[in-house]
Amino acid sequence: MTETATGTASGVYLIRGAAILGGDAEDLLIRDGVIAERGAGLSAEGATVIEAAGLVALPGMVDIHTHLREPGREDAETVETGTRAAALGGYTAVHAMANSNPVADTAGVVEQVHSLGRAAGWVDVRPVGAVTVGLAGEQLAELGAMADSRAQVRVFSDDGICVHDPVLMRRALEYVKAFDGVVAQHAQEPRLTAGAQMNEGAVSAVLGLAGWPAVAEESIIARDVLLAQHVGSRLHVCHVSTAGSVEIVRWAKERGINVTAEVTPHHLLLTDELVRSYDPVYKVNPPLRTDADVQALRAGLADGTIDVVGTDHAPHPSEHKECEWAQAAMGMTGLETALSVVQETMIETGLMTWADFARVTSTVPAAIGRVADQGRPLDAGEPANVILVDPAARWTVDPHKMATMGRNSPFAGKELPGAVVATFFKGHPTVLDGKLNTPYRYAADPAGAGSN
Amino acid sequence: MKHLLSTENLSAANAIRILDTAEEMAAVGDREVKKLPALRGRTVVNLFFEDSTRTRISFEAAAKRLSADVINFAAKGSSVSKGESLKDTAQTLAAMGADAVVIRHWASGAPHRLAATDWIDAAVINAGDGTHEHPTQALLDAFTMRRHWSKLHGSASTGADLTGMRVAIAGDVLHSRVARSNVWLLRTLGAEVTLVAPPTLLPIGVEHWPCKVSYNLDETLEAGVDAMMMLRVQGERMNASFFPSTREYSRRWGFDDARLRALDELGLKDTIIMHPGPMNRGLEISSAAADSPRSTVLAQVRNGVSVRMAALYLLLSGDSREAAPTPGSARSDKESN
Numbered sequence: 001m002t003e004t005a006t007g008t009a010s011g012v013y014l015i016r017g018a019a020i021l022g023g024d025a026e027d028l029l030i031r032d033g034v035i036a037e038r039g040a041g042l043s044a045e046g047a048t049v050i051e052a053a054g055l056v057a058l059p060g061m062v063d064i065h066t067h068l069r070e071p072g073r074e075d076a077e078t079v080e081t082g083t084r085a086a087a088l089g090g091y092t093a094v095h096a097m098a099n100s101n102p103v104a105d106t107a108g109v110v111e112q113v114h115s116l117g118r119a120a121g122w123v124d125v126r127p128v129g130a131v132t133v134g135l136a137g138e139q140l141a142e143l144g145a146m147a148d149s150r151a152q153v154r155v156f157s158d159d160g161i162c163v164h165d166p167v168l169m170r171r172a173l174e175y176v177k178a179f180d181g182v183v184a185q186h187a188q189e190p191r192l193t194a195g196a197q198m199n200e201g202a203v204s205a206v207l208g209l210a211g212w213p214a215v216a217e218e219s220i221i222a223r224d225v226l227l228a229q230h231v232g233s234r235l236h237v238c239h240v241s242t243a244g245s246v247e248i249v250r251w252a253k254e255r256g257i258n259v260t261a262e263v264t265p266h267h268l269l270l271t272d273e274l275v276r277s278y279d280p281v282y283k284v285n286p287p288l289r290t291d292a293d294v295q296a297l298r299a300g301l302a303d304g305t306i307d308v309v310g311t312d313h314a315p316h317p318s319e320h321k322e323c324e325w326a327q328a329a330m331g332m333t334g335l336e337t338a339l340s341v342v343q344e345t346m347i348e349t350g351l352m353t354w355a356d357f358a359r360v361t362s363t364v365p366a367a368i369g370r371v372a373d374q375g376r377p378l379d380a381g382e383p384a385n386v387i388l389v390d391p392a393a394r395w396t397v398d399p400h401k402m403a404t405m406g407r408n409s410p411f412a413g414k415e416l417p418g419a420v421v422a423t424f425f426k427g428h429p430t431v432l433d434g435k436l437n438t439p440y441r442y443a444a445d446p447a448g449a450g451s452n
Numbered sequence: 453m454k455h456l457l458s459t460e461n462l463s464a465a466n467a468i469r470i471l472d473t474a475e476e477m478a479a480v481g482d483r484e485v486k487k488l489p490a491l492r493g494r495t496v497v498n499l500f501f502e503d504s505t506r507t508r509i510s511f512e513a514a515a516k517r518l519s520a521d522v523i524n525f526a527a528k529g530s531s532v533s534k535g536e537s538l539k540d541t542a543q544t545l546a547a548m549g550a551d552a553v554v555i556r557h558w559a560s561g562a563p564h565r566l567a568a569t570d571w572i573d574a575a576v577i578n579a580g581d582g583t584h585e586h587p588t589q590a591l592l593d594a595f596t597m598r599r600h601w602s603k604l605h606g607s608a609s610t611g612a613d614l615t616g617m618r619v620a621i622a623g624d625v626l627h628s629r630v631a632r633s634n635v636w637l638l639r640t641l642g643a644e645v646t647l648v649a650p651p652t653l654l655p656i657g658v659e660h661w662p663c664k665v666s667y668n669l670d671e672t673l674e675a676g677v678d679a680m681m682m683l684r685v686q687g688e689r690m691n692a693s694f695f696p697s698t699r700e701y702s703r704r705w706g707f708d709d710a711r712l713r714a715l716d717e718l719g720l721k722d723t724i725i726m727h728p729g730p731m732n733r734g735l736e737i738s739s740a741a742a743d744s745p746r747s748t749v750l751a752q753v754r755n756g757v758s759v760r761m762a763a764l765y766l767l768l769s770g771d772s773r774e775a776a777p778t779p780g781s782a783r784s785d786k787e788s789n
Contacts, residue, residue, distance in 0.1 A: 197560075205657030206460065208560040208584030208629060213656070277568065278561030322539050322569075324559035326582070 011427060014044045018052035018388055020378050022354025028057060030384040033427035038380050050432075052388050055421055058358050060092025060123075060385035062365040062374050064184070064262055065159070065238060065310030066335065068094070068125070070116060071109070072101025077315040077405050079113065082335070083122035085313070085404035087430040089335040090420040092385040093124035093366065093374045094313075098135070099160045105130035105141035107149035114151035121439030122430050126369055129153040131172050131183060135161050140172060147179040154370040157184035159238055160285070162220060164190050169224060173233040182260075182368060184236040185224055187245070188286065192216035197326060199272040199287040207275060209325065212287045214242040221245050225252035225259050236368055237261040239312050241286040243296030250305045260368050262310040263297050265341035266332055266410055270294075274410070280321045280328030281410050284314070301360060302351040308365045311338045315406020333406040337397060339389065340416035347391075348417060354391075384427035393419035403436065455567045455576040456763050458585040459637035464613065467640055471595050472610050473762035474755070480517060481758060491520035494768050497550040498524045499541070500579075501557040506729060507579050507589075510753070511554045514760035520768075523550070538562060542571035550574045552768055560584035575767040583627045588763060589728055590633035592756040594641055596748050597679050599755075600724055615642035620672050622648035622705055623683025623736050624694075626655050630728045631683055635663050648672050650705060652694045653685075669705055673714055680715075681726040682707050682737045702735055712741045724748050 015028040020038070027042040028035055063086065069077035079096070086094050096113050098104035104113060110127035117125020129146035133139045135158045146153040156176060163169045163185060172183050193216045198204050200211020221237055225248065228235035240246060240261045249261045266284065271291050274282040282288060300306040314331025321328050334341075342361065346352040352360075366375025373383040397411040423431035428440040453466055480488055496515040498508050508524065515522045527541060538557075545553060552575040555563045560582030567576040580586040594614065601617050602609040619638055625631045625647050638645045645663035647654065658665055666672045673680070685705075687698050695701045702708065707725065715723050725737075725746045733739045742749060 200656050202657035202660045205655035205660070206632070208582050208632060210583075211656060278564040279568070319537065319539075323537055324557065324562045324565060326559040326561075327538075 012047040013424070013429065014042060014047040014049045015052045015057060015386070015388065016044070016049055018055045018057035019354075020057050021358055022056050025053070028378065028386065030386070030424060030427050033384055035378060035380055035382050035384050035386070038378065050388070050422060054392065055388045055390055056354050057378060058090070058354060058387050058389060059362040059375055059378060060387050060423060060425060061090045061339070061361040062369065062371060063091050063094040063311050063313070063335065063338075064155070064236070064308055064365040064368055065312045066094040066096055067099070067312070067314045067331070068096045068113070069315060070100060071112065075317050079116035079125060080120045081403060081405045082313070082315070083117060083120045083125060084436055085333075085335040085402060087122040087423050087425065088403050088420060088436060089337070090339045090387040090389065090423055091123050091335060092387070092423065092425045093126060093371055094335075095126045095128050095155055095369055097159045098128045098130040098157060103130050103134050104128065105133050105135070107142065107145040107151075110146050110151040110153050111149050118442055121441055123425060124371065124374065126155070126371060127151045127153055128155045128157050128159070128184065131156045131158045131163050132168065137161060137163060137165055137168065140168070140175065143172070143175055143181065144179060147181060154179070154181050155184050155236070155368070156181055157186065157238065159184065159186045162186050162188040162190060164220070166223060166227070170227050170231060173228055173235065174231045177233050180370060182234040182236050184238050185220065186238050187217045187220035187224065189216040189220050192219075196287075198275050198283070199289045201272065201290060203272045203275055207278070209275070214244050214289070214293075217242055217286055218244040218248055221248050225249070225257050228259055229255065229257045233258065235259045239264050239267065239286055239310065240297065240300070240306060241267050241289050241293065243293045246296045246300035246305055250300070253305065260307040260364070261300075261305065262308045263301055263306045264310060264312045265334055265338045265345075267297055268294060268301070268345040269341050270410055278325050280323065280325050281332070281408050281412070283325060283328050283330050284332050285330040298345060298349070298351055301346060302356070307360065308368065309338065309342055309360050310365070311335055313404070315404050316408050318407055321408050331408065333399070333402065333404050333409045335404060336402050337409060337411050337416065339420060340395070340418045341411065343391065343418040344416055384424050386424040387420055388422040390419045390421050391417065393417065395419055453767060455563075456587055456767060457563050457567055457576065457578045459587045459590050459633045459640070460585070462587065462637065462640065464640050467591070467594070467637060468611065468613065470591055470759065470762050470766060471598060473766060474591070474595050474758040475610055477761040477765070478755070478758040480761070481754070486517050487519060488517060489519045490765055491515070491518040491768055494520045494551040495549055496520045496522050496552045496554060496764060497545050498522065498579075499527060499545065499553050499555045500525065501527050501555070501562070502580070504556050504580065506753070507556060510756045511579060511760050513757050514764055517757070518761055518764055520764065538565065539569070539571050542566055542569075546572040546574065552577060552764060554579045556580045558582055577763060577767065580629055582629065584629050585633045586629040587633050587637070588756070588760055589630050590637040591763070592752055592759040593634055593681065593726060593728070594637055595755045595759050596726065596752050597643070597724075600748070601678070604722055613641040614638060617643040617678045618646070618676055619643050619679045619681065620646045620648055620677045621681045621683065622669055622707070624653045624685045624689065625649045625658070625683070626653045627686075628683050634681065635661055639663070646672050648705065650695055650701070653689070669707075669711065670714070673711060673720070674718060677720065677723055679724050679726055680707065684728065684730065684732060685736045687732070687735065698735055706736050706738070707741045708738045709740050712738065712744060715746070726752060728752065
């Protein structure tokens with residue numbers, strides 16, 4: 001950390017009596033962007049005191065899968081609005097997916113997104129680079145140039161589109177080894193999902209909507225884990241949605257294959273029964289599955305088969321959802337509801353602890369993305385990316401009150417537990433009392449400087 | 453009933469009520485002056501996002517026989533290429549004072565969106581949506597079957613259901629809104645349904661439907677059938693490998709001359725042959741079958757006007773009470789079977 005926060009009164013905060021990772025209550029003293037001290041009864045001298053009795057202190061969340069839409073679809077979301085939403089949701093870093101316009105397939109575009117993130121100052125914006133030029137699935141993008149750029153890209157994905165050509169996928173997996181990268185695959189066999197509208201099963205049969213079969217996801221994951229094993233590379237599987245996928249990932253891990261897997265909050269809670277309304281707010285890719293899949297995903301996340309929660313936050317303008325199901329865009333917002341949905345589905349069910357929560361929302365996603373100063377323990381000397389959560393809070397989701405420009409939350413009207421009270425990003429409170437505070441301001445930033 | 457969107461959630465009481473009202477409407481069609489003043493001053497919009505001259509003119513005739521003003525809005529276009537969204541179209545119709553919207557749409561669920569949103573307050577009638585449902589087709593089929601079934605039993609149609617009637621539906625079930633609407637309505641009316649199709653043209657999940665499934669048309673006929681409904685099969689499906697060739701399809705699943713003869717050999721003298729039209733003669737049905745005395749194809753067209761008159765009348769006449777919601781009430785007051 002070479003940068004220091006500027007523009008705050010003191011930059012010194014004493015978080016008093018927070019349950020660290022849900023354990024015993026201790027104080028955290030934040031100074032100069034790091035956790036200066038951790039312990040009981042720390043001195044408040046010179047510090048702004050935050051009374052945190054009853055709150056849980058966690059490492060800032062790291063989203064491995066976010067769509068910020070900028071450049072190109074600023075009518076859907078901007079880096080500014082998307083990262084405000086992220087900070088409010090408890091995030092201190094997000095990985096911005098590559099399917100912008102222009103596609104993030106060059107060093108220039110990923111540096112632009114990176115710069116926009118720094119200018120916004122709400123979270124660390126880590127651009128994801130496209131695997132193939134224009135997401136077209138034909139030719140590798142300049143992965144090395146993106147890795148060496150100021151954005152220091154380590155995650156590469158054509159998310160939204162599957163790298164379905166097995167040779168291209170093999171080459172991508174091999175190539176990223178040169179700079180410790182990872183290929184994040186959107187597992188969707190394209191021929192099996194032509195025109196697909198929803199999960200293929202009992203509900204699609206009744207609704208007459210073209211089916212998106214589980215096998216279209218599972219067959220790609222099976223192929224890719226074998227490819228990753230063959231070339232000795234690192235594979236990340238985006239938004240695993242079926243029970244069969246969990247089984248395949250479990251099998252691969254037992255064989256020592258270097259694979260990580262992600263699940264979205266919505267796939268942990270919602271099922272395809274909701275599609276009976278034909279309301280496109282429930283249209284998402286991969287689609288909502290069955291209750292058996294939901295239970296398998298929860299079990300997989302709890303036992304470590306699934307490594308991380310990624311939001312797949314996908315804001316869309318209202319006109320892309322106020323239409324016929326088949327016409328509607330796929331995707332749901334998620335940054336501002338992820339913590340609550342994971343608390344509802346994993347913690348209140350007794351499947352996970354808050355320490356587990358920190359692992360799947362912060363520690364491991366930071367490790368996958370090679371984000372060195374995120375997902376760290378809440379110990380003295382560590383970067384002060386910290387959030388305070390009120391687990392006893394309950395709130396009703398109102399998309400119109402969110403910071404994201406997207407109003408397409410499938411949880412609208414639903415009461416959920418848990419609220420983010422404060423978010424500290426690099427020692428600076430971006431969120432206080434559950435409301436946006438001020439962004440972090442980087443020190444003068446000559447071109448080419450800085451690692452974050 | 454505020455809308456008629458599907459047969460899946462249509463109660464037996466309401467289904468019987470529509471069929472009984474259609475019987476009364478049919479009598480109007482037999483008169484020299486085929487017109488009732490029931491919907492004078494009301495506006496019915498036929499909103500067709502997909503070509504279907506047959507369905508459109510059937511609804512148009514139905515509305516006009518009830519003295520409604522009819523506006524035909526052909527919003528054809530296979531996508532948003534026209535530019536205007538369903539929401540804008542609906543709000544436009546609402547501003548023009550439409551009392552009912554009869555919507556045909558290529559997208560499954562489009563009528564549900566119209567009914568569920570606040571874009572328009574009119575009654576919505578689903579005239580076929582994607583591969584989802586076509587409730588008035590199922591109602592006219594049931595009307596046709598009920599007349600046949602009641603006549604066989606020497607009783608009146610009115611108030612009756614289809615308890616005990618064996619109905620086979622053969623063809624492209626996967627892509628058929630007619631099949632879906634028929635399966636739900638025939639279940640509600642007490643018929644026994646068997647779907648017959650190549651496995652590729654049955655949806656994953658069909659095992660949960662309230663019917664039997666067969667891959668073999670001959671075995672289905674041998675087991676006994678009172679109504680044989682053939683579904684239209686698009687020849688282009690063979691290009692997507694749903695079946696190897698139209699000839700193989702026709703041999704295995706078409707109602708050809710040999711199967712027409714088989715009805716006689718099996719002693720099924722009262723079995724009717726149905727088709728929602730338009731027919732692919734020589735593919736799913738032979739000309740001899742389509743033109744045989746067993747065929748109800750033209751009766752179905754005729755009954756379609758009566759059923760659609762009934763639906764429009766019940767949705768718009770102000771008598772929008774739910775009929776007594778007790779399950780099985782239709783069965784209890786049945787007059788036949």
